[in-house]
Amino acid sequence: MENYFESRRTRRNFLDKEVPTEMLREIVGEAMRAPNTGNMQTYSVVYSRKGEARKALEALHFNQSASTGADLLLTVCADFNHFTRWCRLSDADAGYDNFLSFTSAMTDAVILAQQIVTIAEMRGLGSCYLGTVAYNAPEIAALLKLPELVVPVACLAIGWPADRGTESERLGVDAVLFEGTYPQLSDKELLKNYEAKDLYAPNEQFVKENGKRNLAQVFAEIRYPRSTNEPISEKLLAYLKRAGFMK
Amino acid sequence: MENYFESRRTRRNFLDKEVPTEMLREIVGEAMRAPNTGNMQTYSVVYSRKGEARKALEALHFNQSASTGADLLLTVCADFNHFTRWCRLSDADAGYDNFLSFTSAMTDAVILAQQIVTIAEMRGLGSCYLGTVAYNAPEIAALLKLPELVVPVACLAIGWPADRGTESERLGVDAVLFEGTYPQLSDKELLKNYEAKDLYAPNEQFVKENGKRNLAQVFAEIRYPRSTNEPISEKLLAYLKRAGFMK
Numbered sequence: 001m002e003n004y005f006e007s008r009r010t011r012r013n014f015l016d017k018e019v020p021t022e023m024l025r026e027i028v029g030e031a032m033r034a035p036n037t038g039n040m041q042t043y044s045v046v047y048s049r050k051g052e053a054r055k056a057l058e059a060l061h062f063n064q065s066a067s068t069g070a071d072l073l074l075t076v077c078a079d080f081n082h083f084t085r086w087c088r089l090s091d092a093d094a095g096y097d098n099f100l101s102f103t104s105a106m107t108d109a110v111i112l113a114q115q116i117v118t119i120a121e122m123r124g125l126g127s128c129y130l131g132t133v134a135y136n137a138p139e140i141a142a143l144l145k146l147p148e149l150v151v152p153v154a155c156l157a158i159g160w161p162a163d164r165g166t167e168s169e170r171l172g173v174d175a176v177l178f179e180g181t182y183p184q185l186s187d188k189e190l191l192k193n194y195e196a197k198d199l200y201a202p203n204e205q206f207v208k209e210n211g212k213r214n215l216a217q218v219f220a221e222i223r224y225p226r227s228t229n230e231p232i233s234e235k236l237l238a239y240l241k242r243a244g245f246m247k
Numbered sequence: 248m249e250n251y252f253e254s255r256r257t258r259r260n261f262l263d264k265e266v267p268t269e270m271l272r273e274i275v276g277e278a279m280r281a282p283n284t285g286n287m288q289t290y291s292v293v294y295s296r297k298g299e300a301r302k303a304l305e306a307l308h309f310n311q312s313a314s315t316g317a318d319l320l321l322t323v324c325a326d327f328n329h330f331t332r333w334c335r336l337s338d339a340d341a342g343y344d345n346f347l348s349f350t351s352a353m354t355d356a357v358i359l360a361q362q363i364v365t366i367a368e369m370r371g372l373g374s375c376y377l378g379t380v381a382y383n384a385p386e387i388a389a390l391l392k393l394p395e396l397v398v399p400v401a402c403l404a405i406g407w408p409a410d411r412g413t414e415s416e417r418l419g420v421d422a423v424l425f426e427g428t429y430p431q432l433s434d435k436e437l438l439k440n441y442e443a444k445d446l447y448a449p450n451e452q453f454v455k456e457n458g459k460r461n462l463a464q465v466f467a468e469i470r471y472p473r474s475t476n477e478p479i480s481e482k483l484l485a486y487l488k489r490a491g492f493m494k
Contacts, residue, residue, distance in 0.1 A: 037378050082440070096476065107401065131284050180293070
């Protein structure tokens with residue numbers, strides 16, 4: 001039998017076919033059995049179905065095909081708002097307006113997102129994370145009316161897949177898994193590890209199309225350059241402060 | 248057939264029985280097929296097997312039983328070190344010493360961690376996240392010799408489970424999943440959502456043992472109080488800066 005975990009692929013093209021709300025509720029309900037910090041469950045999921053009302057959200061994801069084509073967009077949030085209100089209503093002094101609480105809630109939200117992905121895919125749905133959530137976090141928060149202490153950390157496009165998805169390469173296990181302590185790799189050993197990416201034929205094609213000399217240059221100079229990363233970092237930190245997570 | 252996702256439980260007690268290294272390599276290898284940002288794979292896993300050499304790491308996890316009893320402790324790290332070195336060796340200007348890169352690598356590391364949990368548990372192993380990783384991140388980093396741009400974000404205790412684990416309650420789906428925009432719940436609606444926790448019998452017992460009036464007070468005043476959260480937040484932010492992620 002095919003091993004799901006070994007053979008899974010991200011899907012970016014979807015059929016024009018609804019995912020029943022009851023199916024979504026089942027998937028999220030099962031995913032909520034995933035581990036979380038202290039069983040505080042400091043996460044929430046806002047979902048948006050394909051249609052006119054969703055166009056503004058799609059634009060914040062740069063109208064990438066997965067965002068416009070998927071029946072569902074799930075915005076998964078680090079959420080200490082409800083928990084904090086529950087504490088206050090219970091006459092308890094909630095001290096969760098700080099960075100530790102953000103990383104704790106973010107961890108739990110990402111675990112939840114990934115569990116949703118696994119369950120959805122095992123039921124035959126396709127999914128794709130939209131990394132744009134970090135680029136436009138404050139604008140997405142405004143659009144979805146997220147209050148203080150609720151920050152979007154992952155966005156999932158989910159729907160019935162229209163194709164098998166594209167194959168992609170991975171590093172070898174020994175480039176990632178180390179025993180005891182972090183290794184001091186020589187330059188040669190390190191480059192050897194990245195050969196899995198450098199020599200992967202579609203990547204070589206990609207480098208040529210982008211007029212670069214190698215894949216690392218495509219990453220560092222075109223896809224995720226310093227000139228984009230640094231202003232977005234500033235924007236993200238300023239937003240976390242406004243959202244109440246940087247006390 | 249039992250639905251794994253619905254019935255899974257965290258395991259904190261483990262048999263004194265080895266998890267074969269080949270099994271660990273297979274699990275991590277399969278987990279690496281999980282989605283990640285731009286296929287940069289900015290994560291790494293340092294594992295430590297039970298024994299004398301691991302005692303210092305266990306102490307940094309406050310010697311909680313899962314940390315001392317599990318055959319394996321996996322420290323899952325947000326890692327832009329190897330990627331940055333690969334860029335430099337490829338004559339590419341890597342700009343990943345910023346907060347956006349940290350959140351991106353942290354997201355991918357947590358996705359990897361959760362995928363490891365799911366695959367390991369589906370193969371009959373038990374697992375438990377150790378939240379202490381956030382409390383002692385810089386000390387853990389020093390012990391595992393993590394260089395710049397490598398930050399531990401999740402720690403997993405993994406082994407053969409000695410029992411079925413403890414049942415735990417969850418919020419209802421409708422307390423977490425919202426359509427369109429974030430809801431403005433009334434106090435009454437919010438308290439109704441948290442009844443799943445307030446009225447859960449073991450929680451009522453827990454409140455009594457702690458001499459508090461309700462569960463929220465146990466969370467906010469004993470388990471995760473402001474007086475602990477705020478100094479740890481400061482320590483974590485200072486460490487992220489030293490690790491090179493706050494440019």
